[in-house]
Amino acid sequence: MTGWTVDAPQRLTLDGPVTRLDVHPLGGRLNVVATDGPARVDVTRVGRRPVLVEHRDGRLSVRQQRRRWWSEFVWWMGPLSRLTRADVSVAVPADVLADLELVEGSLVASGLCGRTRAEVTAGRITLMGLRGPTSARTTSGPVEALGVSGDLDLETVSGEVTLADSAAGQVRAGTVSGAITCDLDNPRRSDIRLSTISGGITVRVREDSDLAVRLHTTSGRITSGFAQVRGSAAPGAVVDSEGVLGAGEGKLWASATSGSIALLARPVDNQEEELP
Structure with missing residues (x-):
C-alpha cells in the first residue's frame, strides 16, 4: 500500500492500475475526470484537516478523517465547515468503479464509463458524458x-433535476421539492420515469420517438406537443394524458403531485444519426 497525507497543495501521480475509486472528502470542490494516462490526484486547496490518499490493490481512496457523528453535525452546520474544505481533482481510467461522496460543496464527474455513484448532502452534482450505470443523490441542491x-x-429532496442531450436507455428521476427538466434523445425500448411531489415537469423528446406515454398530475395542467398524447379531466379531478408515439417500443411516465407537466416535441435534424 502507498499512502500520503496531504496538508498543502500537491499533485500526486500514481504508479500501477486503478480499478476502483472511493472519494469521501467533507466539503469543497470535487472533480473526477477520465484519463488515458496514469491516475493522479491534484489537491489545490486544503483546510485544517489534511487529505488522506491511499492506493492499494487497484483501489484509490481519497478522504478526510471524520469526527463522531454529533461533532460532525455541529461542524457542518457551523462556520468551522469553511476551515476544513478541500478542492480535489482526480483523473482515473474511464472504466473505474467510482464511489463519490461529499458532505457539502460541488461534485463534477465526466467521461467515466464504469458504474458511478455520486452523493452530496448539500450542494450541486454535475455529470457530463458518463456512459455507465449512474446514480446521483442530493439532500439539498x-x-x-x-x-x-x-x-x-437521479434523486434530490430539495432541488432541481436537469437532464440534457441524454440517450439513456433507462432513466429514473425524482424530487420531493423541485422541478424536473429533461431533453431526451432515447434509443428504442427506453424506460423513462419522472416524478415530483412539489414541482413541475418539462420533458422534450424527438418527433420520431417510439414511446408509450402516460402523464399524470393531481394538481396542475398537462400540455402536449404531440397530437397522439391527449387527455381529459373533470373539474377538481386528477389529470391524465396518454398516447403512443411511433411504434411505442419505449415507455415515458411522468407524475407530479403539485405541479404541471409539459411534453414538448423536438424537430429531427437531417444530420442526426438514427438511433439503434
Missing part, C-alpha cells in the same frame, strides 16, 4: 446530467 448515455437514477 440540484443535479445536472449532460450528454449521459448510461442508465440513470
Whole structure:
C-alpha cells in the first residue's frame, strides 16, 4: 500500500492500475475526470484537516478523517465547515468503479464509463458524458446530467433535476421539492420515469420517438406537443394524458403531485444519426 497525507497543495501521480475509486472528502470542490494516462490526484486547496490518499490493490481512496457523528453535525452546520474544505481533482481510467461522496460543496464527474455513484448532502452534482450505470443523490441542491448515455437514477429532496442531450436507455428521476427538466434523445425500448411531489415537469423528446406515454398530475395542467398524447379531466379531478408515439417500443411516465407537466416535441435534424 502507498499512502500520503496531504496538508498543502500537491499533485500526486500514481504508479500501477486503478480499478476502483472511493472519494469521501467533507466539503469543497470535487472533480473526477477520465484519463488515458496514469491516475493522479491534484489537491489545490486544503483546510485544517489534511487529505488522506491511499492506493492499494487497484483501489484509490481519497478522504478526510471524520469526527463522531454529533461533532460532525455541529461542524457542518457551523462556520468551522469553511476551515476544513478541500478542492480535489482526480483523473482515473474511464472504466473505474467510482464511489463519490461529499458532505457539502460541488461534485463534477465526466467521461467515466464504469458504474458511478455520486452523493452530496448539500450542494450541486454535475455529470457530463458518463456512459455507465449512474446514480446521483442530493439532500439539498440540484443535479445536472449532460450528454449521459448510461442508465440513470437521479434523486434530490430539495432541488432541481436537469437532464440534457441524454440517450439513456433507462432513466429514473425524482424530487420531493423541485422541478424536473429533461431533453431526451432515447434509443428504442427506453424506460423513462419522472416524478415530483412539489414541482413541475418539462420533458422534450424527438418527433420520431417510439414511446408509450402516460402523464399524470393531481394538481396542475398537462400540455402536449404531440397530437397522439391527449387527455381529459373533470373539474377538481386528477389529470391524465396518454398516447403512443411511433411504434411505442419505449415507455415515458411522468407524475407530479403539485405541479404541471409539459411534453414538448423536438424537430429531427437531417444530420442526426438514427438511433439503434
